[in-house]
Amino acid sequence: xxxxxxxxxxxxxxxxxxxxxxxxxxxxxxxxxxxxxxxxxxxxxxxxxxxxxxxxxxxxxxxxxxxxxxxxxxxxxxxxxxxxxxxxxxxxxxxxxxxxxxxxxxxxxxxxxxxxxxxxxxxxxxxxxxxxxxxxxxxxxxxxxxxxxxxxxxxxxxxxxxxxxxxxxxxxxxxxxxxxxxxxxxxxxxxxxxxxxxxxxxxxxxxxxxxxxxxxxxxxxxxxxxxxxxxxxxxxxxxxxxxxxxxxxxxxxxxxxxxxxxxxxxxxxxxxxxxxxxxxxxxxxxx
Amino acid sequence: xxxxxxxxxxxxxxxxxxxxxxxxxxxxxxxxxxxxxxxxxxxxxxxxxxxxxxxxxxxxxxxxxxxxxxxxxxxxxxxxxxxxxxxxxxxxxxxxxxxxxxxxxxxxxxxxxxxxxxxxxxxxxxxxxxxxxxxxxxxxxxxxxxxxxxxxxxxxxxxxxxxxxxxxxxxxxxxxxxxxxxxxxxxxxxxxxxxxxxxxxxxxxxxxxxxxxxxxxxxxxxxxxxxxxxxxxxxxxxxxxxxxxxxxxxxxxxxxxxxxxxxxxxxxxxxxxxxxxxxxxxxxxxxxxxxxxxxxxxxxxxxxxxxxxxxxxxxxxxxx
Numbered sequence: 001x002x003x004x005x006x007x008x009x010x011x012x013x014x015x016x017x018x019x020x021x022x023x024x025x026x027x028x029x030x031x032x033x034x035x036x037x038x039x040x041x042x043x044x045x046x047x048x049x050x051x052x053x054x055x056x057x058x059x060x061x062x063x064x065x066x067x068x069x070x071x072x073x074x075x076x077x078x079x080x081x082x083x084x085x086x087x088x089x090x091x092x093x094x095x096x097x098x099x100x101x102x103x104x105x106x107x108x109x110x111x112x113x114x115x116x117x118x119x120x121x122x123x124x125x126x127x128x129x130x131x132x133x134x135x136x137x138x139x140x141x142x143x144x145x146x147x148x149x150x151x152x153x154x155x156x157x158x159x160x161x162x163x164x165x166x167x168x169x170x171x172x173x174x175x176x177x178x179x180x181x182x183x184x185x186x187x188x189x190x191x192x193x194x195x196x197x198x199x200x201x202x203x204x205x206x207x208x209x210x211x212x213x214x215x216x217x218x219x220x221x222x223x224x225x226x227x228x229x230x231x232x233x234x235x236x237x238x239x240x241x242x243x244x245x246x247x248x249x250x251x252x253x254x255x256x257x258x259x260x261x262x263x264x265x266x267x268x269x270x271x272x273x274x275x276x277x278x279x280x281x282x283x284x285x286x287x
Numbered sequence: 288x289x290x291x292x293x294x295x296x297x298x299x300x301x302x303x304x305x306x307x308x309x310x311x312x313x314x315x316x317x318x319x320x321x322x323x324x325x326x327x328x329x330x331x332x333x334x335x336x337x338x339x340x341x342x343x344x345x346x347x348x349x350x351x352x353x354x355x356x357x358x359x360x361x362x363x364x365x366x367x368x369x370x371x372x373x374x375x376x377x378x379x380x381x382x383x384x385x386x387x388x389x390x391x392x393x394x395x396x397x398x399x400x401x402x403x404x405x406x407x408x409x410x411x412x413x414x415x416x417x418x419x420x421x422x423x424x425x426x427x428x429x430x431x432x433x434x435x436x437x438x439x440x441x442x443x444x445x446x447x448x449x450x451x452x453x454x455x456x457x458x459x460x461x462x463x464x465x466x467x468x469x470x471x472x473x474x475x476x477x478x479x480x481x482x483x484x485x486x487x488x489x490x491x492x493x494x495x496x497x498x499x500x501x502x503x504x505x506x507x508x509x510x511x512x513x514x515x516x517x518x519x520x521x522x523x524x525x526x527x528x529x530x531x532x533x534x535x536x537x538x539x540x541x542x543x544x545x546x547x548x549x550x551x552x553x554x555x556x557x558x559x560x561x562x563x564x565x566x567x568x569x570x571x572x573x574x575x576x577x578x579x580x581x582x583x584x585x586x587x588x589x590x591x592x593x594x595x596x597x598x599x600x601x602x603x604x605x606x607x
């Protein structure tokens with residue numbers, strides 16, 4: 001068990017170490033406050049009446065508190081439709097991409113075959129040309145496949161991700177090779193080694209990538225805007241942005257929408273957090 | 288004291304058993320064939336998706352860069368390297384590249400250093416660790432729409448909260464996003480704020496992957512905290528920070544969202560114009576797709592060479 005690397009042994013804690021611990025906590029708290037401050041403003045603004053948003057002098061806290069913006073936004077914008085589409089799009093991409101990324105990463109990291117490293121450089125190349133350049137050709141490709149304004153058109157082009165393959169390959173590389181070699185000699189198949197040995201040991205990396213994929217697609221604005229045409233297919237960011245473009249900009253209302261859009265991601269993050277720490281299987285690993 | 292690196296072991300299970308006679312080497316060859324078969328099989332779905340939705344559009348972009356085509360136009364003409372000649376003489380291209388290099392040179396080291404420090408701190412069993420982790424990660428999950436609205440308000444010199452508070456305590460405020468001298472530093476600051484948590488989480492996952500036994504053994508041998516960090520954490524974190532560094536540089540050269548939403552169309556006097564914001568401006572706003580594609584191809588070549596150099600410097604194959 002890790003009795004903390006910061007506080008090596010409770011019995012042997014010197015005053016100096018306690019002081020260092022307190023200083024560290026203080027620094028972390030200040031940095032954390034800077035990091036969350038913009039979100040405090042966002043949430044408090046969403047609880048203000050529109051007329052109180054831009055006052056002078058500016059205030060962080062509302063003078064009069066209201067939840068009206070939250071009920072208004074559901075009436076003014078088809079939030080439930082946007083929510084549903086965002087869940088299908090971001091959730092679908094995350095599930096499929098995690099599977100395909102980890103399969104490819106397993107091949108790159110644990111298997112040996114001709115052309116492996118050239119193929120890997122090829123995958124890296126996919127990261128190097130900005131989306132803004134391939135934007136139009138990609139649109140034409142999706143169009144020619146007849147997938148515009150459909151979930152397939154949103155999800156399939158994102159079904160694998162070079163970043164995810166690269167990241168998982170790096171993590172798989174840190175796992176001892178003896179594990180799969182021993183399993184192979186015992187006659188285990190490659191899919192078995194992948195699903196029963198490598199994946200269970202990669203909990204932190206998989207949890208991290210789950211969050212990244214989900215977050216990236218949940219927030220993505222340009223891609224759903226490009227592929228979807230009708231209101232019933234819009235995701236949250238695209239839908240909210242179009243709504244704000246069509247109407248007078250109401251900041252308190254917009255902040256309420258932004259808070260609602262952020263909330264599922266934040267909950268997903270809190271949920272995934274416990275997997276960020278080493279899994280129990282891992283600490284039981286002895287060489 | 289450093290544990291043996293995984294990379295020094297062969298990835299072929301066959302080496303471990305070779306030299307044990309003909310039957311074993313036959314088995315070894317069969318295993319190698321099996322590995323090749325499964326290797327291609329496991330890669331197949333990803334490669335199909337990448338081929339259709341990434342490489343095909345990339346190829347199209349390269350072809351477009353040799354043509355003259357505006358979106359919507361019915362005819363395309365081959366113009367050879369005209370687009371490339373044009374970009375060499377375009378002062379905004381030069382400015383955009385210089386801005387991008389400057390942005391990368393500041394944002395990548397600061398972000399990674401801060402992310403590493405936070406990851407090391409949060410890898411310890413400190414009280415409230417998951418709260419801190421959530422706080423540092425919050426900017427990462429915020430969409431760029433939120434980032435834009437919130438920061439443009441906070442940095443606004445007239446009605447912004449930060450400007451007001453700094454005036455109250457006597458610090459002179461700036462028109463951060465409207466002043467050509469300060470727009471880029473402001474965008475850099477927001478980028479660092481946005482990206483630290485992302486890198487922190489990856490580094491944290493890497494730190495969590497280092498087996499506890501190595502630290503215990505080192506402690507038994509009397510290695511102090513610095514030596515444990517230097518000889519266990521740093522070398523074993525290498526695949527992770529190589530990854531984080533390469534990804535950061537690639538994405539930093541393609542920086543777009545935070546710059547575009549905070550200072551649209553290149554900002555005051557093009558002071559925040561990066562390569563990709565200029566590509567977006569030319570390609571999506573002016574619909575000069577082929578010119579935008581040629582700038583994209585040049586950017587790609589630069590990033591490609593940079594990445595190969597990095598892979599070489601970090602002796603990728605042996606070390607990971």
